[in-house]
Amino acid sequence: MTAQNVPQIFPPEVLARLRAAVEIDPTLTVESFADPCAGGALADTEILITGWGCPRIDEAVLDTAPALRAILHAAGSVKDLLSPAVWERGIVVSSAADANALPVAEYTLAMVLLAGKDLLAQRDRFRTRRAFPQGEIVPGIGNFGRRVGIVGASRIGRRLIELLKPFDLSVSLADPYVDATEAAALGVRLLPLDDLLRTSDIVTVHAPQTPETHQLIGRRELALMPTGSVLINTARGGLLDHDALVDELRADRLGAILDVTDPEPLPVDSPLFDLPNAFITPHLAGSQGNEVARLGLAVTQEAERLAHGGELAHAVDHAVLERTA
Known part of the structure; x- marks a missing residue:
């Protein structure tokens, strides 16, 4: 320091x-x-x-x-x-x-709830149209029963599981080092990564960066995610294939909330800065x-x-x- x-x-x-x-x-x-x-x-x-x-x-x-x-x-x-x-x-x-894990988990909790309400896109639409959407109920949004998939039962992943418990969410976990008994104790459903990606509305990444996890979420994995789902990364940028993610974002198939990127910081001409369905923050989820x-x-x-x-x-x-x- x-x-x-x-x-x-x-x-x-x-x-x-x-x-x-x-x-x-x-x-x-x-x-x-x-x-x-x-x-x-x-x-x-x-x-x-x-x-x-x-x-x-x-x-x-x-x-x-x-x-x-x-x-x-x-x-x-x-x-x-x-x-x-x-x-x-x-x-x-x-x-x-452990102390540093708490603000990262808090940041992620906030982003999960905001993503469930589609708040970022709704804000931009409201800013452009200056009028409420037609009808009193906006379809397709909300956090009642929203499916959240956590990749990695790290310190932060476990903190996030605790923070998510008061909410009416369906939480799944993918982690090769966690068995069914431990997952049950954590109060989450244990799934293989592919199944978690296929069945989650929001996927949040909390795995460590190792040679085995480099681009853990690549082109094939992103293609498994349902259209309209959101990917959150507060772990390490190298866990994602950013080129593949940009392609999915340009196709308007997915949304992304990224506090970490690869490289870091991003080049000034990175399309992630300008894509409307990408929300980028400057590595501030941790203690600040x-x-x-x-x-x-x-x-x-x-x-x-x-x-x-x-x-x-x-x-x-x-x-x-x-x-x-």
Whole structure:
């Protein structure tokens, strides 16, 4: 994290708790481990707090931090941040990914409900026509019994399942690592991906990005989706074939709500900016504004646990890291 972000992630009341738990200099922030300040501090560091933009922590960095016993990440995934050597040396790792999952799930919930009401298209029609549609009831919209398909029971996927429970929606899940018993406990219907795509009005993607999930939703998969259905992606842009998606959007067969794209950001001439059935936001579903303080609080609570000899509540298991978001 940058020095400018520290007061947002650790506002005064959170920072006070952190300083009560561990000895820390909140003015010492570095963006490169080659920084001379980093070298001097790492020699005695037992707990390293990291965040967005942290350079990779590899064997060379670890060699400069012989006392290091814990890394507390005030952001989401550590997949591209930490070398396997971290776990090999017995260093425990915690991530605020659970805390970051909540705003993504909240964003997705909002988009599911708005998509069910066809709100974005209805807004544009109203803006153009300046008149209500003929008749008192608009056909084909609404969230009573709307079929929602969730691709991936990740942290965010599971959070979303919880948030969807109060609504009169029919929720299905596709995830190769979830069995029927677990799906029943989650309160969702487990389906193969193809069946989920065929039978959902709204499909929302929450799978991790791995070599196996690259363009998980490609041309064939998009063709399975019913005409008029909507695809939401708040996971990673590489999970979708964007060229195939653009073709479906141009044919006015599907709608799309994308908070992540591939590449990111999109080229300025991308048709996704102008297609009326595409709604694009600039990767803001995750923690933003006052939400980042939740990340700092999660790290502070982990530091308190360590200080009292407790176990981390959000430890990262290296054995499953590759198949998690």
